[in-house]
Amino acid sequence: MDWTALGLSLQLAGWTVIALLPVAVFGGRFLAYRSFGAKGLIETLVMLPLVLPPTVLGYYLLVAFGRNSPLGAFWQEMFGQPLAFSFPGLVLASIIFNLPFAIQPAQRGFEAVPIAVREAAQCCGMSPLRSLWQVELPLAWPGLMTAMVLAFAHTLGEFGIVLMVGGSIPGRTRTIAIAIYDRVQAFDNSAAATMSAVLVAISLVTIAATYWLSARVGRRLG
Amino acid sequence: MALEVTLQAAGPIPLDLAFRVEPGQLLALVGHSGAGKTTVLRTVAGLWRPENGRVAVAGSIWLDSASGVNLPPHRRRVGVVFQDFALFPHLTAAQNVASAMLHMPKAERRAEAERMLGLANLHGLADRLPAQLSGGQQQRVALARALARCPDVLLLDEPFSAVDRATRERLHAEIIGLRAHLAMPVILVTHDVNEAQLLADRLVVIEKGRMVAEGVTGRVMSDPVALRALGLREAGATIAARIVAHEADGLTRLETSAGPLLLPRLDGVPGTWVRVRIMAHEVILARQAPQGLSALNILPGTVIEVKPGDGPGAFVQLRLGRDTILARVTRRSAQALGLAPGVDCFAILKSMAVACDQVGAGTDPADPDP
Numbered sequence: 001m002d003w004t005a006l007g008l009s010l011q012l013a014g015w016t017v018i019a020l021l022p023v024a025v026f027g028g029r030f031l032a033y034r035s036f037g038a039k040g041l042i043e044t045l046v047m048l049p050l051v052l053p054p055t056v057l058g059y060y061l062l063v064a065f066g067r068n069s070p071l072g073a074f075w076q077e078m079f080g081q082p083l084a085f086s087f088p089g090l091v092l093a094s095i096i097f098n099l100p101f102a103i104q105p106a107q108r109g110f111e112a113v114p115i116a117v118r119e120a121a122q123c124c125g126m127s128p129l130r131s132l133w134q135v136e137l138p139l140a141w142p143g144l145m146t147a148m149v150l151a152f153a154h155t156l157g158e159f160g161i162v163l164m165v166g167g168s169i170p171g172r173t174r175t176i177a178i179a180i181y182d183r184v185q186a187f188d189n190s191a192a193a194t195m196s197a198v199l200v201a202i203s204l205v206t207i208a209a210t211y212w213l214s215a216r217v218g219r220r221l222g
Numbered sequence: 223m224a225l226e227v228t229l230q231a232a233g234p235i236p237l238d239l240a241f242r243v244e245p246g247q248l249l250a251l252v253g254h255s256g257a258g259k260t261t262v263l264r265t266v267a268g269l270w271r272p273e274n275g276r277v278a279v280a281g282s283i284w285l286d287s288a289s290g291v292n293l294p295p296h297r298r299r300v301g302v303v304f305q306d307f308a309l310f311p312h313l314t315a316a317q318n319v320a321s322a323m324l325h326m327p328k329a330e331r332r333a334e335a336e337r338m339l340g341l342a343n344l345h346g347l348a349d350r351l352p353a354q355l356s357g358g359q360q361q362r363v364a365l366a367r368a369l370a371r372c373p374d375v376l377l378l379d380e381p382f383s384a385v386d387r388a389t390r391e392r393l394h395a396e397i398i399g400l401r402a403h404l405a406m407p408v409i410l411v412t413h414d415v416n417e418a419q420l421l422a423d424r425l426v427v428i429e430k431g432r433m434v435a436e437g438v439t440g441r442v443m444s445d446p447v448a449l450r451a452l453g454l455r456e457a458g459a460t461i462a463a464r465i466v467a468h469e470a471d472g473l474t475r476l477e478t479s480a481g482p483l484l485l486p487r488l489d490g491v492p493g494t495w496v497r498v499r500i501m502a503h504e505v506i507l508a509r510q511a512p513q514g515l516s517a518l519n520i521l522p523g524t525v526i527e528v529k530p531g532d533g534p535g536a537f538v539q540l541r542l543g544r545d546t547i548l549a550r551v552t553r554r555s556a557q558a559l560g561l562a563p564g565v566d567c568f569a570i571l572k573s574m575a576v577a578c579d580q581v582g583a584g585t586d587p588a589d590p591d592p
Contacts, residue, residue, distance in 0.1 A: 116308035124322035
């Protein structure tokens with residue numbers, strides 16, 4: 001059992017969720033409430049990581065993070081180390097490939113807030129920010145919760161992109177999914193089995209917890 | 223403190239209207255669905271912006287497209303009761319009401335919200351979620367929330383359409399009771415002419431976004447142009463009456479300024495003042511007091527005006543005591559009876575022609591300030 005890899009995976013998933021929460025709130029809300037010309041295009045782009053083979057997305061991310069790209073060069077300049085094959089690079093890649101998992105459910109969550117209820121909030125004297133905090137977030141919460149759980153679970157399980165962008169550097173970019181592959185390659189089946197079982201257990205618990213919480217909210221609001 | 227509204231827009235519904243509501247006055251915007259009534263209300267609330275418009279309340283300007291002023295809804299002191307109430311489903315009744323009290327110190331909101339719920343006959347329901355309340359109770363919470371902001375204007379968007387008839391009649395009576403305490407202009411949007419006539423001081427009739435009539439309720443309801451827009455069968459007038467007694471055979475005896483009136487059993491103790499809506503097409507006119515007639519109500523009156531319509535009908539406006547009613551008869555009858563201004567005649571009204579929802583709470587017409 002590679003505890004370092006598990007810790008790294010949990011850290012990666014944690015940072016991804018923290019970074020994606022505001023993106024999901026404001027991006028999902030924007031797409032839910034506004035209609036504009038390029039909306040279809042943006043929705044398509046957001047969904048793209050869902051259908052692209054992980055190796056394709058991983059390849060493009062690797063190119064974008066490389067020393068010869070503007071982003072890679074900027075990162076090297078700012079922090080004195082390359083973005084590719086680093087933990088921050090993994091977090092950035094993880095944010096990008098999780099966009100559909102975060103924005104879609106959040107958008108559905110905000111769409112479920114009736115327009116009359118939002119207008120009522122305004123007519124009660126609430127500023128847009130107060131309305132977001134007191135009315136929209138509590139009502140869109142099941143969608144946001146789903147978004148965050150999906151992003152968390154999906155980060156734990158992502159293999160192709162992580163391998164392309166991060167390589168498999170122990171303690172830095174070797175996540176549990178990669179460690180499992182690594183163990184299988186080394187014919188260490190018992191370690192692979194343990195780690196797989198741990199991953200299944202974590203995923204089950206997170207998803208069960210979300211369902212339970214959503215059902216509780218659903219019952220309350222009837 | 224009056225509300226002044228003018229607006230013009232080309233779409234989605236072409237709009238062109240202007241009106242004014244005095245403080246304490248209830249103005250009903252009536253018209254068929256799709257006529258643009260709700261859009262007018264949304265313009266006042268700031269939820270919709272017309273191409274050209276001006277909304278001014280109590281000297282402060284909420285919207286003036288000429289000078290580019292357009293305050294967002296949360297900066298306009300409006301209270302709105304939405305059609306489906308739009309209560310916050312995750313907040314209790316008290317929290318819903320308190321959420322509109324942002325102008326008050328946080329510590330005082332809860333007590334004030336409970337006081338307002340008490341005024342709305344919702345004692346003991348403060349901690350219920352909207353889903354645990356009946357339609358009528360939700361409507362009262364919505365009204366309490368709208369008033370919680372101490373609004374400069376109260377807007378009611380079809381507020382009685384989502385509740386059953388019995389609840390609606392009770393809520394009508396409550397609104398009339400509440401009227402005495404409301405110092406702000408009130409706009410009621412409704413497609414129900416009966417409701418508008420029983421509740422409103424003034425009417426604005428809208429047809430396809432255009433204002434076809436505006437004025438005191440009684441006058442608009444006898445205006446042929448307004449009636450063409452509302453439907454001729456909606457023509458009618460309200461008269462003030464006082465309940466005298468409930469009789470053993472199921473009728474209620476009332477007293478009007480022109481004489482007694484018998485109607486099917488009404489709620490209310492003797493002495494209660496009501497407004498009775500008499501539909502124009504239900505009134506029969508006679509030059510002599512008829513004999514051997516099944517109709518129980520025969521009231522003497524004088525013709526004020528005869529307005530022939532485009533078709534076979536004519537509207538006859540009659541003075542009955544201190545009230546004015548409207549009768550819709552054929553032009554042929556009007557001619558045969560020699561109906562003309564100043565002619566005395568009798569108005570005949572079947573008791574059974576007045577449904578209980580055509581009777582609303584009223585006030586003593588002799589009392590100038592109820």
